[in-house]
Every structure is written in structure tokens, then in C-alpha cells.
Amino acid sequence: MTKNQNVLKWVEEMKALTKPDKVIWIDGSEEQLQALRDEAVATGEMQKLNEEKLPGCLYHRTAENDVARVEDRTFICSREKENAGPTNNWCDPKEMYAKLTPLYDGVMKGRTMYVIPYSMGPIGSPIAKVGVEITDSIYVVLNMDIMTRMGADAFKNLGDESNDFVRGLHSKANVDPENRYIVQFPEDNTIWSINSAYGGNVLLGKKCFALRIASYQGWKEGWMAEHMLILGVKKPDGEVKYITAAFPSACGKTNLAMLIPPEGYKKAGYEVFTVGDDIAWMKQGPDGRLYAINPENGFFGVAPGTNAKSNYNALASTRKNTIFTNVALNNDDNTVWWEGLDKNPPENATEWTGKKVNGKEWTAEGKKLAHPNSRFTAPAKNCPCVSPEFDNPQGVPISAIIFGGRRAATTPLVYQSFNWQHGTYVGSAVSSETTAAATGAVGVLRHDPMAMKPFCGYHMADYWAHWLEMGKKLGDKAPLIFNVNWFKQDENGNFMWPGFGDNMRVLDWIIKRCEGTIDADKTPIGYLPKKGDINLEGIEDEVTSEVEDKLLAVDKDLWKKEVAEMGEFYKQFGDKLPDELKQELADLSARLG
Ligand code: GTP
Ligand code: SPV
Numbered sequence: 001m002t003k004n005q006n007v008l009k010w011v012e013e014m015k016a017l018t019k020p021d022k023v024i025w026i027d028g029s030e031e032q033l034q035a036l037r038d039e040a041v042a043t044g045e046m047q048k049l050n051e052e053k054l055p056g057c058l059y060h061r062t063a064e065n066d067v068a069r070v071e072d073r074t075f076i077c078s079r080e081k082e083n084a085g086p087t088n089n090w091c092d093p094k095e096m097y098a099k100l101t102p103l104y105d106g107v108m109k110g111r112t113m114y115v116i117p118y119s120m121g122p123i124g125s126p127i128a129k130v131g132v133e134i135t136d137s138i139y140v141v142l143n144m145d146i147m148t149r150m151g152a153d154a155f156k157n158l159g160d161e162s163n164d165f166v167r168g169l170h171s172k173a174n175v176d177p178e179n180r181y182i183v184q185f186p187e188d189n190t191i192w193s194i195n196s197a198y199g200g201n202v203l204l205g206k207k208c209f210a211l212r213i214a215s216y217q218g219w220k221e222g223w224m225a226e227h228m229l230i231l232g233v234k235k236p237d238g239e240v241k242y243i244t245a246a247f248p249s250a251c252g253k254t255n256l257a258m259l260i261p262p263e264g265y266k267k268a269g270y271e272v273f274t275v276g277d278d279i280a281w282m283k284q285g286p287d288g289r290l291y292a293i294n295p296e297n298g299f300f301g302v303a304p305g306t307n308a309k310s311n312y313n314a315l316a317s318t319r320k321n322t323i324f325t326n327v328a329l330n331n332d333d334n335t336v337w338w339e340g341l342d343k344n345p346p347e348n349a350t351e352w353t354g355k356k357v358n359g360k361e362w363t364a365e366g367k368k369l370a371h372p373n374s375r376f377t378a379p380a381k382n383c384p385c386v387s388p389e390f391d392n393p394q395g396v397p398i399s400a401i402i403f404g405g406r407r408a409a410t411t412p413l414v415y416q417s418f419n420w421q422h423g424t425y426v427g428s429a430v431s432s433e434t435t436a437a438a439t440g441a442v443g444v445l446r447h448d449p450m451a452m453k454p455f456c457g458y459h460m461a462d463y464w465a466h467w468l469e470m471g472k473k474l475g476d477k478a479p480l481i482f483n484v485n486w487f488k489q490d491e492n493g494n495f496m497w498p499g500f501g502d503n504m505r506v507l508d509w510i511i512k513r514c515e516g517t518i519d520a521d522k523t524p525i526g527y528l529p530k531k532g533d534i535n536l537e538g539i540e541d542e543v544t545s546e547v548e549d550k551l552l553a554v555d556k557d558l559w560k561k562e563v564a565e566m567g568e569f570y571k572q573f574g575d576k577l578p579d580e581l582k583q584e585l586a587d588l589s590a591r592l593g
């Protein structure tokens with residue numbers, strides 16, 4: 001399928017190491033894919049769902065101990081420890097190769113090795129890059145087919161000579177959590193993943209390549225790889241403004257990327273288009289502006305909470321040719337169910353670990369039918385609001401960058417940074433309550449700078465310096481930087497902001513700020529909407545004047561605590577912390593008095 005000696009030599013080496021019975025090169029043809037689906041169904045690895053209601057859809061369950069990313073077993077193996085920085089696990093690459101080689105030795109005996117060529121980004125895009133993943137899992141092949149541009153064309157793009165491809169080696173081995181490793185070698189363009197079969201650990205094009213390796217490449221090559229959705233807002237005058245947003249895992253990227261504007265906005269002619277829901281690669285264009293592509297080709301989305309009301313477009317995307325992982329089964333009609341899909345858990349259910357249960361009784365006892373991090377893998381082209389620019393190799397020009405997280409208090413609904421440098425500070429200060437997307441406790445507030453804590457492939461302080469550098473290059477063409485918080489709570493622990501489609505009201509304010517058509521209040525933390533400037537038409541009952549005040553409040557005492565906290569957080573970065581960020585923190589502190 002390719003004459004590229006660099007690819008052929010590497011595949012031979014990996015074959016000699018893992019010793020599969022058979023090697024299959026994935027060309028991406030429908031015929032080959034169908035044979036793999038049939039095989040996965042025949043062996044029980046996957047289950048075919050109702051062909052009328054969910055045509056082409058498959059169901060899969062992972063091991064109970066293998067349901068989320070494992071951050072404590074994820075490593076950045078740069079040659080120098082210094083280059084991984086204090087926010088990553090590090091190990092000397094020689095040591096790590098030596099430790100993992102015996103685990104891979106003969107691991108594919110009795111199995112088939114699949115060689116998957118793929119492109120992250122539209123084939124032929126100047127921003128796109130090629131990867132090759134070797135795996136012993138059909139589930140991985142079928143997911144990579146949805147999530148990337150997979151098949152022989154990716155090799156065509158690579159050419160016969162180039163060595164510029166990311167080498168990904170995955171084996172599910174025996175899914176042993178004690179020997180699970182997700183390892184990036186940024187200087188070698190290499191990823192080794194073993195003993196997991198869960199999404200973010202094994203679909204190596206996604207977090208491992210498109211964020212950890214790519215963020216390192218972007219640093220070296222002068223561009224940015226970010227944990228960001230990309231959306232377009234079409235205004236009544238027909239112009240489309242593009243916005244990216246970085247929220248930590250399971251904090252609302254997919255939902256915002258596909259939002260349906262409230263009635264009033266729809267009537268006025270607003271429309272939202274999805275370019276991406278998780279990752280953005282951004283480069284300065286010939287006109288000096290920042291352009292973004294979505295390197296992915298599908299959505300690996302959180303299932304629970306997705307329904308026709310919260311995210312119609314995501315749900316619609318999953319109605320055909322989708323893979324469901326760790327959701328529940330409705331055995332009456334062989335369809336899927338998860339918490340929040342509707343108020344009708346199926347009586348004749350199989351919960352996510354495989355137990356047959358009465359779903360009504362089960363959920364009445366407070367038990368979950370679907371795993372909180374259960375996911376759908378859906379083709380982007382299924383999405384009713386996918387952007388006409390989705391395949392544009394040049395990407396889309398970005399007007400605004402938004403940061404956000406889950407914050408019960410302190411952070412107001414929205415504010416704008418004073419400039420790029422201050423915006424970089426705001427991004428570095430993102431904290432969020434942890435979610436089920438990674439193993440570990442849920443609901444604990446932790447620092448997650450730019451939503452990249454688990455995904456930055458080099459020293460976080462160098463990454464911030466790179467942000468500052470990009471800002472200098474972009475100059476007055478730089479996008480404006482904002483911060484949002486959909487998760488502020490009242491005294492009773494209830495969310496005060498309705499969220500979802502109503503987030504359009506905040507995007508509206510952001511776009512007006514970009515256009516310079518609306519004023520704002522200058523506060524110590526940044527520019528805030530003037531009272532009444534967030535359009536609350538139709539939700540006045542829920543967001544009363546009093547609630548509006550609370551949503552937009554800047555509590556100086558809480559912010560002083562935040563500043564003290566940031567001072568502590570910054571300490572671990574030592575001399576590497578850019579002076580500009582130190583200055584921003586000092587300025588914020590001074591403004592708070
Ligand atoms: P990853 O795929 O893990 O990166 O997650 P994500 O950032 O794409 O998060 P997603 O959009 O899937 O949302 C995760 C959870 O947050 C879901 O349970 C949603 O229902 C919930 N959520 C999303 N948007 C909002 C919002 O505006 N308000 C509230 N209250 N919840 C939201
Ligand atoms: C996330 O956790 O941010 C995800 C899901 O998007 S995973 O692919 O597991 O990383």
C-alpha cells in the first residue's frame with residue numbers, strides 16, 4: 001500500500017517485536033471495513049443494534065477497570081526531564097522503551113496486527129499531519145475509521161520519502177491495569193499504548209497525537225494544538241464568526257459546538273455550525289489572522305445527558321453508523337439508553353457491565369445503567385449542523401477564544417480579558433471540578449491550564465511562553481480572549497445559568513465585543529457585560545434580575561483567594577514561568593486592592 005521505506009521498516013520492526021499471526025493493512029475500503037465489523041460481531045466483541053432504528057450502529061463494552069483515560073499512567077518521555085515539566089509524569093525514554101519492550105514482546109501471538117494509515121486534518125491541508133497506528137483491536141480500527149481520515153489516501157499524502165509521520169503502537173494485551181501505559185515520546189514522533197482498550201488511551205490519533213505530540217510539534221514549528229471546539233455563528237447579515245473554546249474534559253465542548261440558538265435568535269436568523277468538538281490545530285494564515293482546522297473526522301462524545309433537548313444535533317449524529325461504548329442496552333428493541341436520554345429507563349435492560357436488570361428499579365435505587373463516561377463515536381458528516389467549511393484545508397479564521405470550566409463560585413458567567421497577554425494569564429488560571437472522563441475522584445477543584453493539563457506534551461511554562469509568542473506574531477489580528485462559566489451555583493447547589501442553547505446569549509455578547517458594538521464594565525478581573533446587555537428575553541423567569549447580578553458578580557474576597565492560590569500554583573514552574581504572567585498576576589492582585 002506504500003513504498004515509503006520509513007513506514008515499511010518501522011512496521012517490520014513492530015511485527016518482529018509483537019509477533020502477530022497475521023498483518024492486515026487497512027486501506028479504508030467499505031468491503032474491508034464490513035468484513036471487520038462482521039468479524040467483531042461474530043466473536044462477540046461488538047453487537048449489532050436495531051437495523052431500522054440505528055442502522056449501521058454497533059455496541060461495545062470495555063473492561064470494568066478500563067473506562068476512562070488514566071492520567072497517572074500517562075507519560076511524556078522527553079529526553080530531558082525538564083522538558084516534560086511539573087504537570088506531566090516523566091520517565092527517561094531509554095528506560096521506558098526498555099520497560100515496555102518485554103510487555104510488547106510476542107503480545108500479538110495468535111492475533112492479527114492491523115496497520116492503520118490516517119490523516120489528522122483534511123487530506124492535502126497544509127495544517128494536516130499523517131499518523132500510522134498499529135493495533136491488535138478491531139474496535140480501534142472501526143473507531144479510527146470514524147474519528148480520522150483513514151486509509152490508503154493518507155499514505156498518498158505522506159509520499160514515498162517522508163519520515164514525518166507519527167508512529168503509534170497499541171496493544172490491548174490483556175487489559176491489565178497494573179501494566180497499563182500510555183506513553184508519548186515527543187522527540188521520536190512515537191506513541192506506545194498498552195493494556196487498555198478505552199477511547200482516549202487507544203485511539204492514538206486523538207489525545208496522544210493531536211494534542212500531546214502535536215502541541216510539542218506546534219511549539220517547535222510555530223503553531224498551536226489545543227483542546228478546543230470550533231464553531232461558527234452565522235449572523236442575520238450572513239457573516240459567519242468563528243470561535244474556539246477550551247473547556248476541560250466533560251465540561252461542555254460538544255454541547256457548545258452544536259448548540260441550537262433559542263427561538264428569538266433563530267427567528268432573527270442566527271445559526272450555529274460545528275467545525276470541531278474537541279481539538280483545534282491553529283496556524284497564522286497569509287492575511288495574518290489565526291486559522292483553525294479540526295484534525296478529527298468524528299465525535300467521541302459523552303453519552304449521558306445527551307438528549308433531544310440538551311443537544312439535538314449530537315443525538316441526531318448518533319442515529320446511524322455510530323459505535324456506542326459502555327452505555328446501557330434496551331433489550332426490547334435492541335437499542336441504547338443512558339442517563340438523561342429520556343425519563344424512561346428500559347425495564348428489560350442490560351447495564352453497562354453486562355448485567356441484565358430491570359432498568360426502572362435499578363435507576364430508582366439510584367444506580368446507573370450507563371457508565372458516566374460512556375461515549376458515542378459518530379461521523380461528523382452525520383451532524384445536522386456540520387459546517388460547510390468542515391473540510392476546508394485552510395481552516396476558518398478565529399475571532400474569539402473562550403476558556404472555561406466547572407466553577408461553583410468565584411468565576412462569573414462571562415468576562416473578557418484586557419488583551420492577549422492577560423488572556424494567556426486567564427487561560428493559565430483555568431481550574432475546574434474533575435469529571436468522569438479520567439479515572440480518580442469526581443468533583444474536586446484542580447488547576448487545568450487551557451484545559452490542557454492532561455494533554456500538554458511539554459513543559460507547561462514553555463507552553464505559556466509559546467502562547468505569548470503567538471500573541472506577538474498575531475498582533476492586532478489576534479482573536480480576543482474570554483472566559484465563561486456555565487456552572488455557577490446558588491446557595492442550594494443549583495446551576496443558576498440554564499446553559500446549553502441559552503449559551504448563545506453569551507456568544508452574542510462575545511461577538512458584539514469582537515465587533516466593537518457593545519460597551520462593557522471594566523472590573524479588576526476584566527471586562528464584564530453591563531447589566532441588561534446579556535439578552536435574557538424568554539428566560540426572565542429563570543434568570544431574574546437578582547440571579548443576573550449573582551451570575552455577573554465579582555466577589556473581591558473570593559478573587560483575592562484566587563490570586564493567592566495562583567501564586568502557589570505558579571511556584572512549581574520556577575524560573576521558567578514567563579515574566580509576563582508573573583506581572584499579570586501582580587497586576588490582578590493590585591487591581592483587587
Ligand atoms: P470531552 O469529550 O470529555 O472533552 O467533553 P466535552 O467538553 O465535549 O463535554 P460535553 O459537551 O460532552 O458535556 C459534558 C457534560 O456537561 C454533559 O453531561 C452535559 O450535559 C454537561 N453540560 C454541557 N453543557 C452544559 C451547560 O451549558 N450547562 C450545564 N449545566 N451542563 C452542561
Ligand atoms: C476527554 O477526556 O477530553 C475526551 C475523551 O475527549 S478521551 O478521548 O477519552 O480523551
Ligand code: MN
Pocket residue numbers: 227248249250278
Ligand atoms: Mn476532550
